Amino acid sequence: MLGWVKAVVFFLxxxxxxxxxxxxxxxxxGANPIEFITHSLGTWTLVxxxxxxxxxxxRRWLHVPALVRLRRMLGLYAFFYxxxxxxxxLWLDQFxxxxxxxxxxxxxxxxxxxFAALLLxxxxxxxxxxxxxxxxxxxxxxxxxxxxxxxxxxxxxxxxWLVKQDLTQPLFYAAALAILLGYRVAGHFRRRWRSADx
Amino acid sequence: MPTNAPGNIQPSExxxxxxxxxxxxxxxxxxLSAAAGWLPLSAEAGVKLTTTGKSPLxxxxxxxxxxxxxxxxxFYEFGVDKFSPAQRAGSLITHPWNVAVEGEIRRPNVYSxxxxxxxxxxxxxxxxxxxxxxxxxxxxxxxxxLNALIRQVEPTGNAxxxxxxxxxDPEQMPGQRSPVLSWPYVEALRLDEAMHPLTLLAVGLYxxxxxxxxxxxxxxxxxxxxxFKSIKSIVNIRFVEHRPTTTWMKASSREYxxxxxxxxxxxxxxxxxxxxxxxxxxxxxxxxLFNGYAExxxxxxxxxxLKKHF
Ligand code: HEM
Numbered sequence: 177m178l179g180w181v182k183a184v185v186f187f188l189x190x191x192x193x194x195x196x197x198x199x200x201x202x203x204x205x206g207a208n209p210i211e212f213i214t215h216s217l218g219t220w221t222l223v224x225x226x227x228x229x230x231x232x233x234x235r236r237w238l239h240v241p242a243l244v245r246l247r248r249m250l251g252l253y254a255f256f257y258x259x260x261x262x263x264x265x266l267w268l269d270q271f272x273x274x275x276x277x278x279x280x281x282x283x284x285x286x287x288x289x290x291f292a293a294l295l296l297x298x299x300x301x302x303x304x305x306x307x308x309x310x311x312x313x314x315x316x317x318x319x320x321x322x323x324x325x326x327x328x329x330x331x332x333x334x335x336x337w338l339v340k341q342d343l344t345q346p347l348f349y350a351a352a353l354a355i356l357l358g359y360r361v362a363g364h365f366r367r368r369w370r371s372a373d374x
Numbered sequence: 375m376p377t378n379a380p381g382n383i384q385p386s387e388x389x390x391x392x393x394x395x396x397x398x399x400x401x402x403x404x405x406l407s408a409a410a411g412w413l414p415l416s417a418e419a420g421v422k423l424t425t426t427g428k429s430p431l432x433x434x435x436x437x438x439x440x441x442x443x444x445x446x447x448x449f450y451e452f453g454v455d456k457f458s459p460a461q462r463a464g465s466l467i468t469h470p471w472n473v474a475v476e477g478e479i480r481r482p483n484v485y486s487x488x489x490x491x492x493x494x495x496x497x498x499x500x501x502x503x504x505x506x507x508x509x510x511x512x513x514x515x516x517x518x519x520l521n522a523l524i525r526q527v528e529p530t531g532n533a534x535x536x537x538x539x540x541x542x543d544p545e546q547m548p549g550q551r552s553p554v555l556s557w558p559y560v561e562a563l564r565l566d567e568a569m570h571p572l573t574l575l576a577v578g579l580y581x582x583x584x585x586x587x588x589x590x591x592x593x594x595x596x597x598x599x600x601x602f603k604s605i606k607s608i609v610n611i612r613f614v615e616h617r618p619t620t621t622w623m624k625a626s627s628r629e630y631x632x633x634x635x636x637x638x639x640x641x642x643x644x645x646x647x648x649x650x651x652x653x654x655x656x657x658x659x660x661x662x663l664f665n666g667y668a669e670x671x672x673x674x675x676x677x678x679x680l681k682k683h684f
Pocket of ligand 1: 211214215216217218219221222225258261262265287290291292293294297331332334335338
């Protein structure tokens with residue numbers, strides 16, 4: 177049963193990429209296809225980050241603890257889309273000019289934040305295999321993977337800082353992230369409160 | 375005589391054939407000339423305009439295709455993304471359309487769009503357009519120099535700036551219901567910038583009346599400045615003594631200055647202005663000082679610190 181669900185989620189998660197391919201073939205990417213692709217991939221990176229963070233609250237609310245088995249795949253998809261989102265910047269905007277990229281990362285806050293998000297996600301993707309969990313030990317592995325919290329925060333900052341004027345979209349994602357992080361903060365205090373009680 | 379009585383008498387039956395054919399020819403010619411713009415009766419998008427031909431101020435670069443120019447627009451009055459204006463600008467009524475010209479001038483007047491279109495010979499002007507966001511196009515405008523209008527209204531000695539205002543009507547421009555900018559949209563030029571031969575009042579695109587999403591029926595074009603200076607759907611032109619505060623200055627004076635001259639050396643606080651993506655091209659190209667119009671316009675800013683007056 178779970179195998180099936182995993183397979184379905186795996187293929188559904190490729191749909192955003194398939195859509196871009198389809199639009200590309202049918203001339204549906206508009207006048208500025210590179211911008212369209214960059215924006216679409218960036219948006220989906222953020223969506224996958226938030227979906228990954230939503231697994232823990234969802235498995236409690238829905239009483240489906242097995243949902244956790246989807247979390248690693250969703251997190252890997254977040255990194256997959258982040259890496260693809262970085263490609264047009266690296267190749268078409270900067271043409272692999274690492275000195276220019278370094279200058280850009282320092283100079284432009286939204287690039288700083290985006291870059292930081294990508295760097296924070298990289299070790300999580302690299303340690304996503306079962307072998308790595310075993311090698312690091314569950315405790316250390318889990319502590320390392322708390323990096324998804326700062327990664328998601330700087331990703332939302334990246335979006336807030338790049339928008340020209342209309343903040344509706346980035347604020348929507350910021351609110352979603354605040355709820356997901358708020359859930360964890362509340363849980364933390366609830367646990368402390370309870371342990372203080374006993 | 376009741377000529378429209380039942381019985382369907384054809385004109386050919388009561389008019390000698392030669393006269394009838396001649397009359398028909400006249401009507402055909404009249405219809406064709408109206409369509410070709412010799413009788414500019416209507417300012418509806420798509421109507422052909424007659425011009426004096428390509429102005430020598432034109433660039434020889436290949437123009438961006440019409441589809442791209444009309445489907446990738448920043449026109450917040452119809453939504454903040456690039457695709458909304460093409461979908462939603464149909465609600466704008468461009469006919470009838472009046473433009474009030476007032477302020478520090480001797481001959482204030484309200485001009486109909488038809489009068490404005492006959493104020494000076496229309497020219498084809500192929501200009502580069504560089505958006506502050508870092509993309510660019512090459513656009514074959516149809517219009518006439520703003521200085522033709524300015525000469526006619528005779529500015530007084532107090533006129534130092536020219537302020538332009540877009541229509542305010544949330545019924546027609548639904549984007550104005552959102553407080554994303556302070557409405558109506560206002561832009562302005564220094565009088566000498568407004569008098570510059572490059573400064574155009576555009577009424578058309580690719581030889582036809584402007585599509586609504588491109589700022590119909592009358593818009594400004596200042597090709598050496600970022601696109602947001604080229605205000606669309608103008609209803610008011612006012613000559614003033616003091617420098618107006620423009621809409622984007624109000625939105626963020628740190629990011630958008632009064633001059634907004636294209637300048638590769640002065641970055642927007644949040645992104646670089648050194649390069650641009652020409653629509654239709656894959657890699658970015660270098661941005662040129664004053665968008666490549668330095669030879670014509672640099673003298674306007676002689677002695678000014680462009681870093682301060684950005
Ligand atoms: C986890 C990592 C990242 C996330 C979640 C993310 C997310 C986003 C989002 C949501 C957008 C805007 C989409 C829209 O406007 O519809 C965007 C745009 C953009 N991102 Fe990222 N991003 C990430 C990493 C990066 C990195 C590493 C770079 C490059 C160094 C980068 C460069 C850009 C650029 C250039 C844009 C377009 C800006 C514009 O068109 O004005 N991003 N990103």
